[in-house]
Amino acid sequence: MHRHEGHDACRTAAPDMVARAEAICRERGLQFTPLRREVLEAVAGSGKAQGAYDIAERLSAPGKRVAPVSVYRALDFLMEQGLVHRIASRNAFIPCGHDHAPGEGVIFLICRTCGGVDEASSADVEGGLERTLERAGFTPTHSILEVEGDCGACRERDHAP
Amino acid sequence: MHRHEGHDACRTAAPDMVARAEAICRERGLQFTPLRREVLEAVAGSGKAQGAYDIAERLSAPGKRVAPVSVYRALDFLMEQGLVHRIASRNAFIPCGHDHAPGEGVIFLICRTCGGVDEASSADVEGGLERTLERAGFTPTHSILEVEGDCGACRERDHAP
DNA sequence: CCAGCGGTGATACACTGTAACAAACCCGCG
């Protein structure tokens, strides 16, 4: 199981994220194009979950417009490679520096104050969910678990200013 | 914990849903207006999760148009009263005939074949999640857990045609 | 009566995501 002390403790820096992505793509025979690189940098460069249009705007400069549809395509690619996650409750995306096992359940901890998103996982939760689905006669293909609340850093900051 | 044998076993029929909603609103001193009633009927009338625009279209007739914004307002009200749930991964809504305890976690089982959505809950999952959040130093305010897959009925039907 | 309040209608708009087609690019093969 992962342990996370806070948002920053486990967050891979953007350059590391890019280097890792480059290695993964080379290893899998896929193209890590400039656009995909820039999108990953944009996602990783902010501490919070980014919307596709935010990314498009951030990558656009006077004279060089990046259309949202291009961002979506790059994000689809990055998600297939496990390099970014989509946060369904926010319609937003975060980078992922983990090496998730196939089928591993991920818990997203979304701070409503700072907007940061942390990842966790728990064998307890996964086991309990598996048993519950079994009892319900339901065969899962995919599940999402997202928790909104306050991260430790924000709670402390607000509690002892 | 709830037990669910299949989609239909636990689904309250639309008329019952409306009667219950009416009672709840009267008890709470709130207005169960015709629009809110029609929206609840529309949500409850189909076996699958309904989008707001689907509902608006269903309620509209030649000469009497129901705008999506009205549907959203009614859905907001019904969600506040715990009469419908929003399925974040589908941008859709389902009726709820349960009497959820405040803070009770709900697991949505979404069948990718028939589109039906079942509810379940599990003390195991909730306990495990609580411990995981505690360890992560995260104070939750709200969580969503949605599982996509095949319900028992669909799996059987596809397995033995 | 009148002011206030909640609900509804109507319009406009922002945000999210996809379809379709063309142009550019890459890479192996004759």
Next chain:
DNA sequence: CGCGGGTTTGTTACAGTGTATCACCGCTGG
């Protein structure tokens, strides 16, 4: 080298989702 086919990107258009704003209506309490 030039060609052909797959992949990536640009561009436009559009569908779907959700919110803001203002006006109107109907009720209720003073």
